[in-house]
Each structure stands twice: as structure tokens, then as C-alpha cells.
Amino acid sequence: MPIGIQDYHTPATLDEALDLLGRYNGSSRVVGGGTDYFVDDARESGGQPPHALIDVTGLQGWQEVRREGDHIVIGCGATHTRIVASPLVQQGAAALMESCGLIGGPQVRNVGTLMGNIAHALPAADGTLSLLALDGEVAVATPGQALAWMPLAQAFRGPGKSAIDSTRQILVAARFRPTGRSEGSAFARVMRPQGVALPIAGLACRVAVQNGTIERAAIAAGPVAPTPFRAARTEAFLRGKPASADSLTEAIPVLLGECTLRTSPHRASAEYRREVLPALLREAMTRALERAARAA
Amino acid sequence: MPIVNFNVNGQTHPVEVAASDFLATVLRERLGLTGTKIGCNEAECGICTVLVDGTPVNSCIYPALKAAGRAITTIEGLANGEKLHPLQQAFVEHGATQCGFCTSGLIMNGKALIDHNPDPSVDDIKHALKDTLCRCTGYASVIHAIQDAARAQAGGPRTFTPSLPETIEPLNVIGRPLPRPDAVAKVTGAAKYSDDFQFEGMLYGATKRAGVPHARILKIDTTRARAVPGVRAVLTHADVPGKNLHGLVVADWPVLCGDKVRYAGDAIAIVAADTSAIAHAAADLIEVTYEPLPVVDNPVDALKPGAPLVHEVPPVGSHVHGNELKHIFVNKGDVDAGLRESDVVVSGEYQTATTEHAFLEPECSIARITPDGRYEVIVGSQIPYSDRKQVADALGIPEKQVRIKGALIGGGFGGKEDITGQIHAALLARATGRPVKILYRRDESLLVHPKRHAVRFVLSIGAMKDGRINALKVELWGDGGAYASLSDKVMTRAATHASGPYDIPHVKIDCHAVYTNNVPCGAFRGFGVTQSAFAVESVLDEIARQLGMDPIALREKNALRVGSTTNTGALIREGAGLLKCINRVREAFARDLAAHGRDLNSPRHWVEGNKAYGWGFATAYKNTGLGGGAHDKSEVEIEAYEDGSVEARCSAAEIGQGLPGVMAAIAAEELGLPFEKARVLLSDTDLTPDGGPTTASRQTFVTGNATRMTAIKLRKHLAEVAAEMLDVTPEAVRFADGRVSDDRRSVSFGEVVAQAKREGRDTRLSNEYEAPETRPLGTGGDMHVAFSYAAQAALVEVNLDTGEVACKKVISATDVGRALNPLALQGQVEGGIVMCLGNALTEEYIIEKGVPFTNKFARYKMPNIKQMPEIVNLVVEDPAAAGPYGAKGVGEISSIPTTPAITNAIREAIGVRVTRLPVDQEQLLLARSA
Ligand SMILES: Cc1cc2nc3c(=O)[nH]c(=O)nc-3n(C[C@H](O)[C@H](O)[C@H](O)COP(=O)(O)OP(=O)(O)OC[C@H]3O[C@@H](n4cnc5c(N)ncnc54)[C@H](O)[C@@H]3O)c2cc1C
Ligand code: FES
């Protein structure tokens, strides 16, 4: 931890956390499990360390996964372990269960949070991609202002750049409508043992199927753009197509057409990503379609 | 700092904590609970795991204040007094702890698992332990231990019987599967490694590193560092009182650089301060002005005329010529004629990667001046006496003024032979008069210590139609990096083993060990042979394809056997178990195939869904002992006590391979004592005689023999005493079961010792053993005292969509001469195979233009538990006459053939020949779709 840190707060309520944040007025920082912050941010961003950290994993009412009306709500204190174990998520957001289950190992999942994953703003963050495919929204709390929900897609500015200012705002929760009848979701990714410890590519999707026809598809992929990316053209292409392997094959050029595939040193070449992205589309969509069929 | 209550292992402790402290700091430094270990500080290795309210977390990144008020459980909280927790007991009995540094992390995760799951499947265990690394065991024993412990905890039997390979009939102690003597301390967290020691008034050291790979130093400004409050000393090259160079073979490595830097990890200055954070912050403030020099970053370019010179003046006593550190030749027959007359010739170019030992314990040295004015250095070193000499030389004092006290070593694998912080800590202790600890952070460990050589091979092999290999020609270039370390020896071994364990009439090997501005390279389990095996076994596989011959049969046809002559001209007279290894693997392979409805004539590749499968095969051999004309010696002292116990002493390092177990077993065997009555003290240069380096798989052989001879000497000596007590001749007395007897009467071993003491006789004897003479390379004759052999078959799975490779199964047969301890042997084999799997599939130390990209564990992936293959471990015992009870080295051999077995299997599965390590899934996929 940066030695400049003078206080580590573990507020028990959202009000208390906001009060602290307001009083520090930009010189403190919100943290979740610290599995990104203590490992990368604090060491590599240089700059002035904050005076205090405000750990928001213990806020009453925001530690669990719960149902609220049409939505599943995941609080900023819900760890990946809790998300994966939640029956609500298992039934209504298989993609999220899969992606949060792939993050790190048990010790990282036992403390790391989905809000941290979102706030870290990497274009291929696993949990984030699934939430994006689920049409997720996030609630942002700012001292002195009402809690505001916004579409997840608006939470990113660029690679590693969040639209949420973690020195002044708290991502309190995420929510989405769970998959229902004839719907399914899934997540797939490829890693490589050498070089940078980030996924080569990841892809999450959510589908609704009616009488063997894809009624709606939502596809999120990364890193194929500066921020986590919704493949809108591929989604439009798949709408109304038969729920079949052929449709997926036909969709591949569309997906490759709208993704910007780059070569990232010590991670993957653009050519390789071009090879694996179609495989991820096939894998995730096939699983999501199977789930949709089972949920008929 | 505020005082906060922590609830640890059921007790409340008030502790002073800073907001920036992590839980690990509170546990280790404030509460002295040092059973929790730190391997990386980046949430990668998982060995720092503790339970918070029953949930495993990495204590290295868990804020201390977040843990306050919660129930924290550490490894120290598991045993109930003397009674071990079932997990601890099972880890001991299954041999699931070797160096022990990861053990508490594995056990704590295991505990969280079995507390909720009384009958975990193998997959459950792999899931729970996925991010808890172990570099030694290969994980199989860990899985068995956790399953057995779960059963015991659920009320099942509390005895744990590991399944072990078949071995020959044991003696009283030798040949029995005995747990390591230090296993209990390792599973309870009581075992002490260097960083676990604290001293009154101790300071913390930090080192200013070059950061640039090649430059002339124009100015070193330490003013700002000295001004930092809490800094007690800042030293540069000008402050080295003795010789400012160290090195294992030639002294070419500056203690502190003054004129130029040759690699990014070079040390420029050292700081001692009240805390480690202050020391590091101050080191960062040291300003060095450089004139950059051109960087030479690979051995082939380094040999070109006009290449920048890494060492402008050849180091004293070296064979350096330009950047060529050593040129090594092996010649047998007439290779050009041999290739000409061959029916097929296959040529190829192969490149291996620089790899990192990734021992989980980062380097740590503590130096202090003892009341008698001498220097004491506590360090987990592989060569204590060499440390002593190098520290004394740098301090400009006689060797006797330095005492190296070996702490337990949390993994070495060759990476703890060179000097790291030993001299620096001693210099800082000298300057401040206080104890100084230098603990490397993981990034520093990655930056500084010597790695495994990246080697380039250009080779051709010629064979006859019937499969006889007629000629082999190879040129190899080893990237030795900036300093000599053991490059000369490692590349000599790479060269002499570059024709594989085969009897080939015509051989020419031309090997260059070369200086570059990369990280230095030195010893690493396999010692150059790991690299050669990859190249030669790959080309051999292609020969088999061209000849349409079974690759197993091809190896069998050419295998070294009694009567063969090696490429260096040594006649193999005994102990050549390679043919047996090949046979054992073939039989087991056939059984495996039969279980899947196949046989040895079926294709060895198939496709299921989007996965392709293939089997590959490889063999290997590895010398035991230094060889090459070196005097290979070890001295062991054994003292007998009135309580019926003995202590065997030697300065030989235990790096997890099980040396204390071997020494204790031999002493117990020869003196007729129960195993528990033989203690072992290692690596204290004041108390233990020189056992030489722990390298070249030599300790079992050399120190094992020394132990045996000393024990026999002591037995004869005590037999005289006993003979008088029993009133018989010394020849008539027997030593067994802790008693000394003739046919009618007996006295206890302890009584004999007591009597000897009363008579004023020595109860402490020592003996030096020197291995049979060997010949230097190029002079013919025996270059080595013995060779170990191995054959392995590997099954791989290649994902046809992504190119990802997994090794599913390895069938291994290893000729170890004699299995002195089948439990320890199993650990060496399983651990070696998984380490070599990493060499093939996951590991690469990436360095570009002399600047390492691999600066943290997140960028260096050793195999985790999910990547381990199923291992069938077969043992062949073809004894070496000179070895103790016939034993040869076992530490390295198993870690050599796995890489080519895997890459040959990939060739079989998808038709792509891997010529560059590690296997790159991207290249595989692109090569296939090309
Ligand atoms: C060994 C290891 C493996 C990993 N593997 C993966 C992986 O496979 N896939 C993957 O996607 N990630 C991975 N990660 C990264 C990380 O674990 C995840 O991104 C995790 O979800 C981060 O959550 P956290 O709560 O720990 O975030 P933190 O580290 O606490 O925070 C991350 C950032 O978000 C900010 N922040 C956190 N919470 C809030 C909030 N509620 N409001 C506002 N700002 C906030 C912090 O200020 C910080 O800038 C891995 C990390 C490690 C150490
Ligand atoms: S994970 Fe904590 S020390 Fe490695």
C-alpha cells in the first residue's frame, strides 16, 4: 500500500461513506477488494497517493445480490465469490456467473468485487463484459446528490479510464434484468500463459429465442475497442436468423468487421485475435442458445 | 500508530498498526506469526493465504484494518498442541511438503475447502487451489493429502498411505518411504527461513539497481538518499574494503559497480535504514549519470566482429575471448563423413527461452557482527562455503571471520548458488554496526539472480535405414548474460549431453557460452541438459517420421547401454538403465492404450470435437556429480549422544530435494538406529564441514557416501567400546534397533556412547569422501562417475480453435540406481515433471534489448494445479557401484525429457513442429491455419 495513506476507513453505511468522501474532498479514494488497486494502480500509476482509502465492501444493504422488482441488483460489497454462488445469478445471468468465476483464483474472488472490475475500466474485464451483454446499469453515488442510475456503457472513457471518479464517487451497485423464458447468456474467453496477464479476448452474449429464431442478441466483446464494446451490427445481423450454427458462421464477418483488432505486445497479435474471436462467438453463443432452449 | 485488537487463532492481540499495513505485516512482523509466507506481494502466488472469518484471502494485499475485529486463522492455529491437524498430518505423510515455503498457503486453502466439503473431488481441490502455487511438489501429493485429510476429518482413518512406485526390497531404513525430518516444522509454520529471523536493532537494506543494460557510470550522487530521515548508511563501490568482485567460477561480478554497468540488475549502491520502505525510497533517490553504451542482447550477435564488449578486459583466470566466455568442443569419429554416408539427414534450428527458477522464497540475507567481532550471515544458500569465501574476500577479512548460517531454503533449483544480498548485507552491517536484513522483493529477484540459459541450436542428425543413428552435428550458443556465474559448467553440460543418451559413432559438438547484456544465466535444475534434450529429441522424432519407424523403437535401438561409448569417449560399464526405462514406459503406454481400445500399432493421434490429441516420447540422461576432472568432495561429521541419538552434520544445502532425510536414513541404517534417532544439521560453516555445492544432482551421491563412510567409521569405533562391555571381539557385535549386541547380550546404543565418553574416547567423528576421479572434457575416459536415465511419454490436448495446449498425462520411468526413499523420490519426479511442463508450455522470462519485461509473477506463470498432468511414475533401479547403496542423482533427471515429450506429442497431434520454447498457442494456431 502506498506509504502516504494515513487512514483506512471501513464505513458501515452508504451515508457514512459519502460523508467521508465529501470531507476528504478528492484526497481519498474508494476501494473494493483492492485486487486491482493494491496490485497495479497503487504501484504503477505513480502520482500522489490518496490520504485515505474508503473501503465500500461493508456498506449495509449493498453487500449482497438481491432481486428488486424486475432487476437483479449487485451491491458494491458483493464479492465475485458471492456473485458466483448466488442462485439469482446462476439462474438469471449465467454469463456473469461464468465470467466472475474465471476471475483470479478463490482468494481474489473472495475479496474482489464487480464494481471494482467496472471501475478499473479495462476493455476486456471479464465481469464487465458480461454485465454489458446483460444491458446492465450502474448506480453512482456522489456526496450531496441523489443516487443516479446510468447505462453501464457510459461508465467508460478509455482503456483503464473510468467515467466514475473514484476519489469523489461511489459505484454503489449494478443491476440488470435477468434472463427469462427462452433466454440464455454465456461468457467465453482465451488466456495465454506468457506475457501480460490479461485475457487475449473475451466475449459475453445474451440471446432470446422464439420458435427457433433469434429474437434478440446482445454481444459484448473486448479488447476490440478502447472501452468494453457492444457489437451492435452483429446483434442486428443475428436478429431474426435461425438459432443455428450456420447463423453464427455467417455472423463472423460482421463481428470481425465492427471490431478493431490490435496487436498488443506480449499479449496477442491482431491475426491471432482474428482467429480466436470467431471461436469465442461460436462457443459463447452456442452455450447461450442451449440455455435459451432449456429455458423455453 | 493506533493500537487495534486483532483476533488471531482465537486470541485477541492488541497491535500497533498503520493504515497502510497489510494483514501479512501484522501477522509476520508484529505478532511474530511467521508461518504465513510472502512470495510475491501481488496476489499471484497465494502462499500468504490466511482465513478471515473462515474465508481464504491473500494476506499480502488484505488491509490490516479491514481484518480487525474478524476471526483470523493462520497456520499456527491449526494444530492442537502437539497434535497435528489432519491436513498437517496428511501433508507430512504424503510428502506434500518439500521446501515448505508454500505449505501454509496450500494447507489454509485446503482447510477452507474441507471445512465445507467433507469429500472433495480432484476437481474441487484443483478449483480451490488454482491460485496457490507450489514449485516443488508437482501437486499430486497435495491432492492426495487433502483428500485423505478430508476423510479423516469426517471421521475416517487417520493413517495416510501414499501410493508409491514399486521399488526393490528395502533395508532397515534405506529404501523405506519416510517423511522428511523437517516436515512437521514445515506444516505447522514453525520452520524458519531467513526472512523469519528478527534481531534487536535490525536495519533493512535496499539496493539501487542500474535499470539500464549497458552504460558507463559518469557520476553517482547519493546526497538526497543520505538526507532521508531513518537512513543509516549509503554505500557505493568506494566503500567496498576488499575485493569488489565476486563469482562462482571466475570473479567478474562487481559487488557494487563503479565504472560501468553490464545488465539492468547491476547493483550501484546499497542503503540501510530503519524500515524497508525508507530504504527503498532512499535508494530510489540515488541519482546515477550514465553514458549509454550499445547493447548486445543475443549470443550470436555478440560473437560478430565489432560487437560491443561486455567485459572490455577479460576477467582474471577466465578463458574469455571477446564476448566468448568459453568455447567447448566435443568430437568423436568423423562427423562429416558420418553425415555423408547416412541414409537420411534431418537438420533443424531450435531456440529455448530464458527461464526463471521462480522459487517461492525471494532471496534474503541477514548479516550481523557477533560479540566476538566476527560476521554472521544468515541466508538460504545452496553453497555455504562459497558464500563464506566471497563475503570474506569482499570484506577483505580472513574466511574464518565469517560464519554462514544456513536458514531453510524456500526453493532453489540452482537459482541460489550465486551471491545476491550476502555481501551487501555484510557491508551494511559493517558500516552501521547493526544487524541488517536484505530481502528482495519479487521484482528484484526477477531482475537480479541468474536464470536458465536461452540456447540456440543448429543441428543435423544422420541415420541409416534400419534406424541406427550414424552422425550428429550441433552448434549451440548459450546466452550467458552479463556475468560468468556457472555458464562455463552449464554450457559444457549442454554440449556433452547434446547428442542425447545414444551411442552415436560420429559426433561433433561446437558450443559457445557467450556474454551479453542480458540477465546472467547459471545453474537451473537440468543444468543445460534440459535445453539440449529439447533440440536433439525433436530432431530424432523427425528422423523416426522419415524412416517410418516407431519413435520408441528408434530410441531403443540407439540407447546407451553397457559397452557403449559416450560422445566424450567414456565406456559405459554399469548402471545403464535406459533400456529398462524405455521398456517400462512402453509397457505402461500399451496398457493405457489398451484401456482406450487402442494398441501400440494404432495411430497416436486423434480428434474429439475441437480438441486434437497426440502422444509423444522422449528420453534423457544426466550426469551425477561435478565430473569433468573436478574434485568432487564432501565431508560429514557425526556425533553420537548418550540418549541413543546421533547428529550428522554437513554444509550442504537442502533445497527441498530431501538431503536431510537421505543423511538421516543412511546414518540410522549404518548405526542400527531408528530413523527418528538420527538428526541432521546442515549449512553452518562454524559447525558443519564443507559439503560442496548443491548442484549437479550430487548431494545424495557425494554427501550420501560421506555420511555412510562416517557412520561406518563411527560404528567401528563404538564397536570397540561395546566389545569390551560385552566381553566379545569387536567383529562379533551388531548394531540394530538402537542396541548393540552379540548373540547373547546387548546394551543400548546410548550406554555405549556413555561408556565411550567415560573412557575419554571420541564420540564425534568426521570423514571426507571424494568421488572417483573423472577426466576433463577432451581427454577421453570417464568424464562422470554415473548417469541417471529417464524415458517419458506425454499425452497432449490441443484446442483447435485457440491453439491452447494442455498436457494430460505423463508416463515416466526413471533410473535412479537405488531408491533410497521412495516418498522423496516420488516428490522429485512429480515436481520435476511439472517444472519441465512449465518449461515447455508456460514459462518465459521476457527480456528486450537487455530490459526485462518480466518484472512480476503476473508475467511469469509457473504451472498451477490445474495444469498438472496425471503422472504414472515408474522407477528403475540399475545401481551405480560407487553410489551409496547404488544410488545416483535424482534431483534433475525427471525434469529433462518432459519438454520434448510434450512438443513431440504436439507434432503428433496437429502436425506442427515446435522449434522455439515455450510453446506459443498463437503460433500453433496460425501455423495450422497457414
Ligand atoms: C491474481 C489476479 C487475477 C485476476 N484475474 C482477473 C481476471 O481473470 N479477469 C478480470 O477481469 N480481472 C482480474 N483481476 C483483476 C481484479 O481482481 C478484478 O478486476 C476485480 O473485480 C477488482 O475488484 P476489486 O474490488 O478488488 O477492485 P479494487 O482493486 O478495490 O478497485 C479497482 C479500482 O476501482 C475503484 N473502485 C473499486 N470499487 C469502487 C466503487 N465501488 N466505486 C468507485 N470506485 C471503485 C478503485 O478506486 C480502483 O481504482 C485479477 C487480479 C488478480 C490480483
Ligand atoms: S499472493 Fe500474497 S505473497 Fe503471493
Ligand code: FES
Ligand atoms: S514445497 Fe511448495 S514451493 Fe516448495
